[in-house]
Amino acid sequence: MRKIASLCAVLMLLSAFAYAQTRTLTGQVRDSKGSPVPFANVTIKGTNSGVSSDANGNFRIDIRDGQSLVVSSVGFAEQEFKVGTSSTLNITLQSQGNLQEVVVTSLGLKRTRNQVPFAAQQLAGDDVNRSRNANFVQNLSGKVAGLDIKQNNSLGGSTNVILRGTKSITGDNQALFVVDGVPYNNSNTNTLDQRTARGGYDYGNAAADINPDDIASVTVLKGAAASALYGSQGANGVILITTKKGGKGLGITVNSSISVGKIDKSTFTKYQKQYGAGYGAFYEDSTGYFLFRDIDGDGREDLVAPMLEDASYGGKFDPNLMVYQWDAFDPASPNFGKARPWVGAAHDPTEFFETPISSNQSIYIDGGSDRGAFKMGYTRSDDKGYMPNSKITKNLVNLGGSYNITSRLTAAGVINFSNIEGKGRYGTGYDGGGARNLMTNFKQWWETNVDIKEQKDAYFRNHKNITWNWKDPDNLVPNFWDNPYWTRYENFSNDERNRYFGNVSLNYKVTDWLNLLGRASLDHYDEIQEERIAVGSVATSEYERFNRSFSEANYYFLASLDKDLSTDINFKALLGFNLRRDRTQSIRAETNGGLIVPKVYSLSNSVNTPNAPIEFDGTREVQGSFAGATFTWREMVTLDATIRRDKSSTLPEDNNVYYYPSVSAGFVFSKLMPLAEWLTYGKLRANYAEVGNDAPIYSVNDVYIAVPPFGAEAQTSVTAAKNNPDLVPERTRSYEAGVEIALFKNRAGFDVTAYTAKSIDQIMPVIVSTATGYNSKFLNAGTMENKGVEVSVFGTPVQSRDFSWTINVNFARNRNKVVKLFEGADNLVLADFQGGVSLNATIGQPYGEIRGSDYVYFNDNKSPANRVVGANGRYLVSSNANIVIGNANPDWTGGISNTLKYKNFSFSFLIDTRQGGELFSLDQFYGQGTGLYPETVLLNDLGNPSRDPVASGGGIILPGVKEDGSPNDIRRANSEGTLGYRQPTAGFVYDASYIKLREAAINYAFPKSFVDRLKYFKGIDIALSGRNLWIIDKDLPYADPEESMSAGNLQGYQVGAYPTARMLTLNLKLRF
């Protein structure tokens, strides 16, 4: 550390003395074919001073001796040129995609683009940071062809990151994150209940700990060939992050941003305003819509709202009707003991949402000399969500340095520390009594007469659970729901994760063609999640804590060889060894039967003795060795082969070693056509790769489960999942072919990749007949196939001195098919959800079939007109709840980003789309049944309010036919459930497509003249950006189709969906 500090001091001194004579330099910028490059940016390195070349590529600039020029232009790689003593300099820029462009590949190795025979898409740090987001992963959406990012709207929620489709039927399909060559754990600790929408919090996934300000570039290695060297972990593709490194000289960057947001109302409930609380007319007064009690003690019965209900199929609003409501029974309320007019609420739950505010402050310092370099960064972000009492705070520290001990030996190290604290994360799923997901309350079960602002006042008057949902005037306890503010302020969660991620390495350059690298890395974190239910809630009071620690150590030894065997042939070779050991330990404990003393959240405050905590302790060790060889002929033809051997502890001893190869070829055919002016670059590439994979921890040996004892009597049980000592490794085999073309000096171009991947012998818990006494057995059973095409197109339609416009288009289409399951079974239920729908893998079908109940169709003719209605006027429901009603797979995904630059302004926007695929909405299934939405109060065919009694001309005729096939003419009551959950689930499956204006940003770089006047500054940039600004098109009503429960394989189901927040960010970036 001391060495780096002194180095730093020396550097500062050097820069202070580097003052010399200014002189004028002229020159011309040309491309590799000798043509002038107009309007190239020519700047002096390390400063903000610069000029543009003219239409003929000529420029003139004032410089000092010893300075360097940095020259860039659209379609060309940025390049640096030393200025000698001459007063003219002719500059030749290499087209992007030529030799100079370097692609970071597996294990952090760098290759020229010509030598990369597989699909790799690279993004600059600024591309992922343009619109600020505490979780940078979400900023990748729409920017990489074939990278399917699904985010949810809960604060700090998890992000689903899938490359080239779902490969594993029951296993992990998330792409691997690698930071500077080292795997970065991206676990998701969400419980099974959370993932199957039965409640719980989404604690996000751990890749969100990566500091966005520390990212220099992101490379996405999509296929297995690219990632074979990462072993099994890389089977789902790799997102390779290269962090910033110290450059020469000293740089300080300060970045400060503040964001505010507002919910997108198209993603939240719209409430009908005509009818209030109740399930129907079966209560106490003569109309049946109200309770009938003597509240004021005058001996006469008064109308009381049926507060116990959580639906709005009650009495019609009528300002002349005086009705006692929930607040009449709150002694602290100004309405205590008062009846009030029966009208709709002035403030509906839309006003529950607060303004989300986040702030992000970072400082980043780097510096270096010939002997070494360092960087340090600190980022603090505070995210306050739109749900009351929610906040996530991050403190991220990055420190790294390298030192050239000798000219051949370099020592480097990096350590990152992150601290993430969350409070009041959003409840998810459908968690029953006293639910902590208030969206199930607001979107499914609500009384439209309840004013949310009054609920807020009621809670804050005395911090008691003054709910709108009293059981009865004589029994003032909450029935189904707590006061929503009580839920947020009393029944909240908190969590914290402290993480250390770092590595040390020694690099020895034996000769100019042989390099040895040894690296040890550690990714370790400890986390705690605490959940509570306060005394006085609907649900039994509770305190639950979950402690988990994870560490992954990786030891690499890598010998790499890079030698020109002749002037034409370059040979690269790689020999390496990797030992990976990860360990997860966790303990989950909760109180039993409630809390004794209110507001004390400790296990010892349990009414009954707590049951034994659930513990887990699992270690995996994988010993891998690998080798690779690459021959390149004249920078034109590249042949590449790798082989890896893994030995994994999770497999049975006799079958724990597996080998897997890859072979690739690349051909830069544009080299054969030097005279074709229009063709700047052209490459064909093809590869075949296998990746092996081991089993989940503890799937080999059987154990028993200890059940809490019955009094003093021990209880044990056989596990529901049968393990298997005969497992063998699973494999993914993939083929990929692609073409890269750049045209007209890089003004336009495209990259097309086609691939097919088949994952065979998948180790999975095969669902068996439960008559076996088990749910499942671990077997090598499944085969899944993914085929697809990825296309990226770029172009610069306009390019002039002051103005340029560039477009990037990404498109990906993946076709997924379940090829094989265990013999005898043609379907595997991945999850059952509330409402009677399930998500399935079915042979011959894309993964993610949604099944449930369907309508009964006349003569089996499945058109909406043929839906059969029973004698009671309701749709008949298929007796079988196992009918295919949708599929969660999208047809294609894509993004279009545009950047327009005018002088110091740049404007960019990204349109992100996902087309096809379906989802089931439990919100609509229930919410349309409880009468919250405007659709439930429509006029009927007679022009009368459909909620009027059938006898007085109300009621509805559901479109369809009667059992005899004649048109339905049964006008039935528009009662609770009729338009919702009394219909088949098939009626609530929606197209999940969307087109979104995902990002838009305006950036202004202050002009050099201005910056120069303010001493010390090298640059000042100010940017205004927005995220999730506009959902241009969607089918799903009152929700964002992208919203999901959690990351993972279980998609296509929406419950208690949180609205999307439009975020606007002001960012100030200062460079010193």
Add this chain to the structure above:
Amino acid sequence: MRNLLYVVAVTVALLTSCTKDISDLNIDPKNPSTAPSYSFFTNAQRSLSNTLASSNVNLNIFRLITQHWQETQYPEESQYDIGTREINDNFWNALFRDVLRDLREAKALTPVDVVNPDGSANSGHQQNNLAMIEILEIYTWYYLVTTYGNIPYSEALNIDDPFPKYDDAKTIYDDLLARLDVAIGQLNPAEPGLGEADLIYGGNVDQWKKFANSLKLKMGITIADVDDAKARETIESAVAGGVFTSNEDNALLKYLGAPPNTNPIWVDLVQSGRDDFVAASTLVNELLDLKDPRIDNFFTEDQAGRGSPTTSYSGADPGVQSAYIQYSHVHPNITAPDFPHVLMDYSEVEFYLAEAAQRGYDVGGSASEHYANGVTASILYWGGTPAEAATYLAQPGVAYSPATFKQQIGIQQWIAFYNRGVDAWISWRRLDSPQLQPAHDALSDIPKRFPYPVNEQNVNTTHYQEAAEQIGGDVVETKLWWDIF
């Protein structure tokens, strides 16, 4: 080149130095790979009782089907919506996976750990334990086979055969009866049994013998309509072997006051804080008509001014949405955390004997005596007095009449099976009494069986389709082989 060789040497050295045995990491340090046999039995017994006692709408809706209770705002299950919550899957899974599988494990481990202190086999003790486990297993199979019809049996409970075939229900039933005889023969009161691990009888071998014979009686009467000879033989031998003779013999699982070992009804009705169930008008009206003394132990009174002008007992109509506050509720005794679940009782034994006597089987005593004993035992169990029972029995609508024995025993059995929905359902299907009407807005006729689990349709498809065809269609209206009227 020398450098390259050096690299290779170092790599090889690293590789070989790390080839220690890593398969030890496959041993889970937090869960046992061995456990005592009896602990599986205890768990199975509790799981079995929980499943049958439960009132969770995801698992056990037989109280609703038999119109003892009704739902309030959400009457879907009262209207026989079995599919949405996959109740058919859950009930099946609970019995196969959570009960039978653990009983099999208990059986397999008994020879290993029921041994003398010197390690030698203790065959008498082992034999008693195995017989008790077997009897509980047969009891469990009885509910599966009477709920679904044909089910996996001969190939069931064997993970090496993940998709077992279905066996004919009658064949299964005959085999169960044969197995029951063997188990009864193995019980030896001179030797010890399962001890306190047996939550029902504390390992009392004599009680198990009575329990097994009473089960045999129950199984005999179940097939009386369809196979008179087999029923007669089974019942007469059961009675000769000794069945329950008083409420003291009742098979009760006594729950504890604290979670997780409480009465499941407490969990569903009290701990949940929900008001999902009220009395069904069908049962309440019958009880009121018959001036049944059990009514005030079954239900609470409703409140004056809440739907009816006076305080009395009232129930909601089946399948009709209702307000909780307006009707009688489940009695708080029943929702107490430690309220025991009845797996079998003396009252039902007497009703079976009454019917057997009426059918002319040699069971000792007359039909009317046994009938009166059954009614009296139930009233006493529910806190009534002998005098109340006598008064009750003296009423014209209650007094035994041979001509209408099915109807009469059916009604009394239905009342006495209060809180035992699955048994009330079997009794109603067999005796077709009382005459229940389908619920309002019902999705089907009143179920005569449960459909096969969706999971079976998905994974055990071929065998499922065979079975569905053999029983005459996988629908709730299909009557099972013993239910011919």
